[in-house]
Amino acid sequence: MRKLVLASSSPRRKELLAYAKIPFTIMVSEVDEDFDPNKDPKEIAQDLALQKAKAVFNSADLDDAVVIGADTIVTVDNQILGKPKDAEEAKNMLKMLSGREHVVITGVAIVSSANSTIFYEETKVQFWDLTDEEIEDYIKSGEPFDKAGSYGIQNLGSILVKKIDGDYFNVVGLPIARTYRELKKFFP
Numbered sequence: 001m002r003k004l005v006l007a008s009s010s011p012r013r014k015e016l017l018a019y020a021k022i023p024f025t026i027m028v029s030e031v032d033e034d035f036d037p038n039k040d041p042k043e044i045a046q047d048l049a050l051q052k053a054k055a056v057f058n059s060a061d062l063d064d065a066v067v068i069g070a071d072t073i074v075t076v077d078n079q080i081l082g083k084p085k086d087a088e089e090a091k092n093m094l095k096m097l098s099g100r101e102h103v104v105i106t107g108v109a110i111v112s113s114a115n116s117t118i119f120y121e122e123t124k125v126q127f128w129d130l131t132d133e134e135i136e137d138y139i140k141s142g143e144p145f146d147k148a149g150s151y152g153i154q155n156l157g158s159i160l161v162k163k164i165d166g167d168y169f170n171v172v173g174l175p176i177a178r179t180y181r182e183l184k185k186f187f188p
């Protein structure tokens, strides 16, 4: 049986991939997540996903394995919001997102020795108007810091969200239904 490897340190991705009931192991390789902000966000998310998957694929004797990597970014006003560096940046991001719609893009790369697949999913998310106090309280919870756009829809961040259009799991970090369909092609 071919081995599936998740190239991710994200506990959310581990949980979501487990839903598909395909056994997998986790291996993580350091990838410098710098990107050119002038590039198309869809390309950035897919490029970073591919870099993560390739870094793991090339780091060990994984010739027969299938490696999956993903990257999630938030875009609003043609700006790309990654993970906040500090509370100030988290505050600025949440202020930008308050009362309006933004787009969450997750790029996914599935790499094997014979062939690879790269795709993305996008989900529109609309936030309620947020008061300064709500933003401060949310930052104090610590939740924004390891998340693109400074929020996590799956926990306390759920109370910021008015509406979503698209795959919920894509926002959390892995569009699992589409990913499952693509993965099945590697495990006929």
Ligand SMILES: Cc1cn([C@H]2C[C@H](O)[C@@H](COP(=O)(O)OP(=O)(O)OP(=O)(O)O)O2)c(=O)[nH]c1=O
Pocket: 007, 008, 009, 010, 012, 013, 028, 033, 052, 070, 071, 072, 073, 074, 083, 104, 146, 147, 148, 149, 151, 152, 153, 154, 157, 171, 172, 173
């Ligand atoms: C918008 C949003 C993002 N996120 C998370 C998903 C990703 O883990 C993170 C974006 O960072 P990523 O760089 O995509 O992933 P990561 O660094 O956490 O993990 P790895 O690179 O090892 O795979 O933001 C949520 O958990 N909930 C949300 O609602």
